[in-house]
Structure formats: C-alpha cells, structure tokens
Amino acid sequence: xxxxxxxxxxxxxxxxxxxxxxxxxxxxxxxxxxxxxxxxxxxxxxxxxxxxxxxxxxxxxxxxxxxxxxxxxxxxxxxxxxxxxxxxxxxxxxxxxxxxxxxxxxxxxxxxxxxxxxxxxxxxxxxxxxxxxxxxxxxxxxxxxxxxxxxxxxxxxxxxxxxxxxxxxxxxxxxxxxxxxxxxxxxxxxxxxxxxxxxxxxxxxxxxxxxxxxxxxxxxxx
Amino acid sequence: xxxxxxxxxxxxxxxxxxxxxxxxxxxxxxxxxxxxxxxxxxxxxxxxxxxxxxxxxxxxxxxxxxxxxxxxxxxxxxxxxxxxxxxxxxxxxxxxxxxxxxxxxxxxxxxxxxxxxxxxxxxxxxxxxxxxxxxxxxxxxxxxxxxxxxxxxxxxxxxxxxxxxxxxxxxxxxxxxxxxxxxxxxxxxxxxxxxxxxxxxxxxxxxxxxxxxxxxxxxxxx
Numbered sequence: 290x291x292x293x294x295x296x297x298x299x300x301x302x303x304x305x306x307x308x309x310x311x312x313x314x315x316x317x318x319x320x321x322x323x324x325x326x327x328x329x330x331x332x333x334x335x336x337x338x339x340x341x342x343x344x345x346x347x348x349x350x351x352x353x354x355x356x357x358x359x360x361x362x363x364x365x366x367x368x369x370x371x372x373x374x375x376x377x378x379x380x381x382x383x384x385x386x387x388x389x390x391x392x393x394x395x396x397x398x399x400x401x402x403x404x405x406x407x408x409x410x411x412x413x414x415x416x417x418x419x420x421x422x423x424x425x426x427x428x429x430x431x432x433x434x435x436x437x438x439x440x441x442x443x444x445x446x447x448x449x450x451x452x453x454x455x456x457x458x459x460x461x462x463x464x465x466x467x468x469x470x471x472x473x474x475x476x477x478x479x480x481x482x483x484x485x486x487x488x489x490x491x492x493x494x495x496x497x498x499x500x501x502x503x504x505x506x507x508x509x510x511x
Numbered sequence: 512x513x514x515x516x517x518x519x520x521x522x523x524x525x526x527x528x529x530x531x532x533x534x535x536x537x538x539x540x541x542x543x544x545x546x547x548x549x550x551x552x553x554x555x556x557x558x559x560x561x562x563x564x565x566x567x568x569x570x571x572x573x574x575x576x577x578x579x580x581x582x583x584x585x586x587x588x589x590x591x592x593x594x595x596x597x598x599x600x601x602x603x604x605x606x607x608x609x610x611x612x613x614x615x616x617x618x619x620x621x622x623x624x625x626x627x628x629x630x631x632x633x634x635x636x637x638x639x640x641x642x643x644x645x646x647x648x649x650x651x652x653x654x655x656x657x658x659x660x661x662x663x664x665x666x667x668x669x670x671x672x673x674x675x676x677x678x679x680x681x682x683x684x685x686x687x688x689x690x691x692x693x694x695x696x697x698x699x700x701x702x703x704x705x706x707x708x709x710x711x712x713x714x715x716x717x718x719x720x721x722x723x724x725x726x727x728x729x730x731x732x733x
Contacts, residue, residue, distance in 0.1 A: 400698045402628070430728075441727035445708065472711030476622045479704035486667065486701045489694030490726060500728040504709075505663035506652075506718045 292319070296460075297357030299323040299350050299364065299372060302333050305388060306363035308434030309426065312464035313361075314343030321346050323353030323376075354379035359460070362412075363388040363426070369408060373415035381419040384453045386460075387412045388426040390484045398489040400482045409447060409477035423448035423457045425468070427480040428487060430499025442501025445471035445480045469504050514541070518682075519579030521545040521572050521586065521594060524555050527610060528585035530656030531648065534686035535583075536565030543568050545575030545598075576601035581682070584634075585610040585648070591630060595637035603641040606675045608682075609634040610648035612706045620711040622704045631669060631699035645670035645679045647690070649702040650709060652721025664723025667693035667702045691726050 296313050300306040301322035314320045314337055322337070322345065324330035330347030337345045347353075354360050354376035360383055364372045369389045376385075389408040393401040405411050409424045416422055425446040433440040444461045446468050448454045454470055461468030471480065483502060490500045518535050522528040523544035536542045536559055544559070544567065546552035552569030559567045569575075576582050576598035582605055586594045591611045598607075611630040615623040627633050631646045638644055647668040648656075655662040666683045668690050670676045676692055683690030693702065705724060712722045 398694055398698075400694075400700045402624070402700065406624070469712060470715045471708045472620055472622075472715075476620075476704070476708050476711060478622050478624065479701060479708045482698070482701035482704055486693045486698050487726075489698060490691060490729075493692045493694075494729055496728045498728070500726055503725040503727050504712060504722055505725050506720070506722040507712075507716055 293317055293344065294359065295319045295321060295357045297321045297323050297353040297360045299353060299360060299362045299376060301363075302329055303363055304431035305426065305429070305434065306361070307333070308431050309361050309363060309388070309464075310345070311337060311341060311435060314341040314345050316463040317343070319344040321348055321353040321356050323348055323350040325350060327352070350376055351379055357383070359384045359386065359456070361386045361388065366391045366393070366408060370411055370415045373412055377416050377420065380416060382421070384421045384423060384456060385412070385416060386426070386457055387422065387424045390427050390481050392485065398485055398492060400485045402478055402482055406475070407478035408481055409474045413474060421448075421450045421453040422474065423450070423453050424474065424477040424480075425457060425461070427477075427484050428502045429466070430501060432498050433501070440466055440501060441503070442466070443504050444468045445504075447471045447474055447477040447480070449474050469507070515539055515566065516581065517541045517543060517579045519543045519545050519575040519582045521575060521582060521584045521598060523585075524551055525585055526653035527648065527651070527656065528583070529555070530653050531583050531585060531610070532559060532567070533563060533657060536563040536567050538685040539565070541566040543570055543575040543578050545570055545572040547572060549574070572598055573601055579605070581606045581608065581678070583608045583610065588613045588615070588630060592633055592637045595634055599638050599642065602638060604643070606643045606645060606678060607634070607638060608648070608679055609644065609646045612649050612703050614707065620707055620714060622707045624700055624704055628697070629700035630703055631696045635696060643670075643672045643675040644696065645672070645675050646696065646699040647679060647683070649706050650724045651688070652723060654720050655723070662688055662723060663725070664688070665726050666690045667726075669693045669696055669699040669702070671696050691729070
C-alpha cells in the first residue's frame with residue numbers, strides 16, 4: 290500500500306475550508322490545514338483529528354503548501370491574491386484548487402464580478418503559469434459540506450489543464466460529491482457569479498442550510 | 512371570463528423563441544409572434560396555430576410589441592441591442608422578458624461576458640427606465656422546451672422590479688416550468704454565463720438534448 294496523498298487546505302479555519310478538510314480526512318487523505326497563524330491551524334487540526342480519526346496536522350499556509358501534493362484554497366476574496374502569492378513558490382508544478390468566490394460585502398447577494406473577469410483569472414495571475422490551477426466548490430453550502438450526508442449540490446470544476454480537472458473530479462467523488470467538468474478557467478465566472486444568486490435565493494425562500502445547484506441531463510442523480 | 516393576456520414573442524422564428532411561443536399558446540395565452548420579416552412571422556404563426564389550436568398570429572417585431580401586454584425577446588446576442596431599441600417605444604410601461612445570452616461565436620462554450628457586465632445591462636440601456644425589464648430562460652434547452660414534457664431545468668428570473676418578476680414567475684409556471692427568483696438584474700450575468708458552461712457540459716458528456724440546471728434545497732423537486 291502506498292502512503293495516502295497529502296492534501297493541504299489553505300483557509301481551513303474558515304467554514305468552507307473546514308468542510309473540505311473534514312471530507313478529505315474522512316476519505317482517508319493525509320490533510321495539512323494551513324492558516325496565517327500556524328498555532329490556530331494546529332488547534333483546528335487537533336479538533337479534526339479527534340472528530341475524524343484521520344491524519345490531520347496544522348501549519349502555516351506556506352509550510353502546508355510545501356508539504357502537500359495538492360493544495361485547496363478557500364479564503365475570503367479580499368485575501369485571495371496575497372494568499373496565493375504567498376504560497377506560489379511552494380505550489381509550482383502542483384494542482385491548486387481555488388474555491389474563492391468574488392463576493393463584495395455588504396451586497397453579497399448581488400453579482401459583482403471583478404474587472405479581471407473572475408477570481409479564477411486573479412488566481413492565475415497570482416500563481417503563475419507553473420501551477421496547475423483548477424477552480425471549484427463555489428456553490429456548495431459550507432454547512433452541508435461539514436455534515437455527513439449528501440449536499441444536494443454538484444461541484445462544477447474549471448481549468449485549462451484537463452488532466453488536473455480529472456484528478457480534482459476524482460477527489461470530489463471521494464468526498465461524496467459529484468464533480469462535473471465545467472470547461473476552461475474562463476468559465477469559472479459562471480459558478481462564481483452563481484454564488485450570489487444562491488445567496489439571494491436563500492434569503493428570498495428562507496433556505497436555512499443553503500440552496501444548491503444540480504446539473505440535470507447527465508443520466509443520473511437528476 | 513376576461514380575454515386571455517396577449518403576449519408577444521420577438522424572435523419566435525428561432526429555436527428558443529419558438530419553444531417559448533408554443534408553451535405560451537398551449538397555456539392559453541394569445542400569442543403574437545414577432546420577426547423582422549412579418550411574412551415569416553405569419554407563416555410561423557400559421558404552423559403554431561395548426562399545432563396547438565391556440566390564438567397565434569404573426570407581425571413585425573414592432574407591431575407585435577405594440578399589441579402585447581408582455582413582450583418576450585429571444586434573439587441572437589448580435590441582434591439584441593438593435594432589436595430592443597426598435598421595440599422600446601412600444602414597450603414603455605410593459606414587462607419585457609429578455610432571454611438573450613451573450614454567446615460570442617465561435618467559442619460559445621467559453622464564458623465571454625460583455626464589457627457592460629451582462630446582456631441584461633445592455634437590454635436595460637437599450638430599453639430605457641420606462642420598461643419593466645426581467646431576464647430569464649437563459650439555461651433552458653430549446654429542444655426540451657419545444658417538447659411536451661418536463662425540461663429538467665429551472666428558470667432563474669432576474670430583475671430590479673420584483674412585482675414584474677412575480678408576474679413572469681407565474682407565467683413560467685403556466686408554461687410547465689419552475690421559475691425561481693434569482694435576484695436583481697445584475698445577477699443575470701450568472702445565468703447568462705452558465706449557458707456556456709452547459710454547452711461545455713453537453714459536449715464533454717455528449718448530452719444530446721441539453722443539460723439543465725436545477726436549484727436544490729427549495730423543498731420540492733430536488
């Protein structure tokens with residue numbers, strides 16, 4: 290048996306990052322939680338170890354990215370560019386899965402895509418061409434992801450590196466969700482924008498644990 | 512009994528417009544098909560009358576908008592601004608439902624939102640503040656819409672005039688689909704962009720009759 294793949298989750302002390310980390314740990318991957326504050330990351334890792342019995346440790350963002358083969362990033366939009374620039378040296382040649390949604394408070398239920406077109410475009414610029422950038426997880430409710438069951442939401446996966454997308458879609462499946470190829474990195478704008486639509490829907494229809502998005506017509510789970 | 516509401520469908524000789532018109536006619540509305548070429552509109556109306564037994568007529572775009580209480584618009588992105596400017600004088604005070612998707616051939620599977628942010632923003636500028644603008648139907652497969660059954664796709668409806676959105680969502684229901692409030696006009700960008708994602712999915716997964724989008728968590732039809 291080979292050792293489990295090591296996956297970093299940058300921003301794992303946030304709600305979505307914590308959910309991603311928990312699902313990865315339960316799926317048997319070795320998970321390194323990254324935070325600006327290594328002590329906070331280690332405290333979160335201790336809690337997640339106790340909960341899942343998995344191999345979970347904590348580190349600074351840079352150290353987490355250095356140790357991992359694949360790096361998930363889930364940070365607020367305002368922190369995205371700086372966080373990615375920080376980990377870029379450690380991420381060269383690796384797959385980075387960026388889940389950043391370009392929400393602009395206070396009007397988070399209103400689509401406000403950045404001048405660059407998408408958070409994905411900002412990530413590409415911050416990481417450079419040597420990183421295998423994929424985006425996804427924009428539309429998944431953090432609360433549902435943190436739970437055990439089905440999340441009622443497909444994970445649209447975007448990227449110009451189709452082989453990297455395939456790897457991430459397999460990971461999404463191991464986490465108990467359905468990943469769907471959404472096309473090139475430029476298409477990430479659609480899922481990023483859809484997050485504000487889902488927030489608007491949550492408010493309008495009083496959906497406590499988060500509306501989701503399902504792709505129909507793929508032949509199963511419609 | 513009051514007379515049925517008169518609804519115009521501008522661009523009804525196209526695939527999506529034809530599907531919208533057919534569903535409206537079957538739902539019992541009086542439908543006026545609009546085309547740049549009034550003779551083509553009348554020929555299409557004759558075919559749709561024969562098919563549905565409904566009250567369907569054809570006219571020029573402007574005449575169709577003049578006669579209608581609510582105006583649907585489904586035209587190629589390249590024709591959108593000119594078509595809307597043409598009907599604007601006849602649409603003042605009325606609800607216009609714009610289904611335009613900003614696809615830029617040949618790369619229609621790639622999100623390429625316009626500098627204005629969305630086709631909705633272009634429509635708002637072309638129609639002026641006196642029109643009650645709503646957008647929707649961006650993600651529905653024309654082939655499925657043209658058929659009889661369920662389309663496996665929710666209709667996200669956008670607009671700054673919430674009462675107008677409510678009217679359109681009721682219409683969508685009468686057409687046999689589920690309409691969902693997607694928030695303000697700015698949020699239309701999300702559904703417009705998602706069309707290219709669905710085209711990419713259709714190609715990747717070989718979905719012959721069109722992938723769709725379902726909002727989950729609303730308590731039914733998940």
